[in-house]
Amino acid sequence: GENVEQHPSTLSVQEGDSAVIKCTYSDSASNYFPWYKQELGKRPQLIIDIRSNVGEKKDQRIAVTLNKTAKHFSLHITETQPEDSAVYFCAASSGGSYIPTFGRGTSLIVHP
Amino acid sequence: EAGVVQSPRYKIIEKKQPVAFWCNPISGHNTLYWYRQNLGQGPELLIRYENEEAVDDSQLPKDRFSAERLKGVDSTLKIQPAELGDSAVYLCASSVQGQGHSPLHFGNGTRLTVT
DSSP states (O other), X not given: OOOEEEEOSEEEEETTOOEEEXXXXXXXXXXXXXXEEEOTTSOOEXXXXXXTTOSEEEETTEEEEEETTTTEEXXXXXXXXXXXXXXXEEEXXXXXXXXOEEOOOEEEEEEO | OOOOEEEOSEEEEOTXXXXXXXXXXXXXXXXXXXXXXXXXXXXXXXXXXXXXXXXXXTTSOTTTEEEEOGGGSOEXXXXXXXXXXGOEEEEEEEEOOSSSOOOOEEOOOEEEEEO
């Protein structure tokens, strides 16, 4: 089955800095890569996703890049704000299963 | 639209007792997932339903866990008997799958503590 590795487990930045979270996956058939944000005690919520037919996608301060050859994808957050503080999960799934396999999460702390 | 609704929000039970969780997915979502999230970890799939059919339950510990999705809408997840290691947050999610990927919409989860 799919295996998703996520790094770092904790990321601490100053407000206004950029943050990058990296994930690798093992199944070359995976073709959908969502990112979820989970605030303390709340549900995971989708913030951005990318499909394997594109290499990059951007939504305001958030961008995701995908390298299919290397089987890794990354989340980039620019101009971080304290409200960006949360746990971020990457996930990967293939068209055959529609079952996202999640990484272990990255705890992002943005210091004012 | 109303989101995925789960109940109860919290549950504390003694080991060996039974427990049940309930999930009401977003209207029209044909696919329903139960995930378990341990502290500091990502969600791990327990079971996935397409309508009323369980299409992937390989990660469900069938000796003590059971699930059902009557009429392809609401779902319940049961543990009997509960063990200390079952303490976790149980997340329900729903989506519309079948013609390309769609994102999962999660409920707030049920936090289970087994003492």
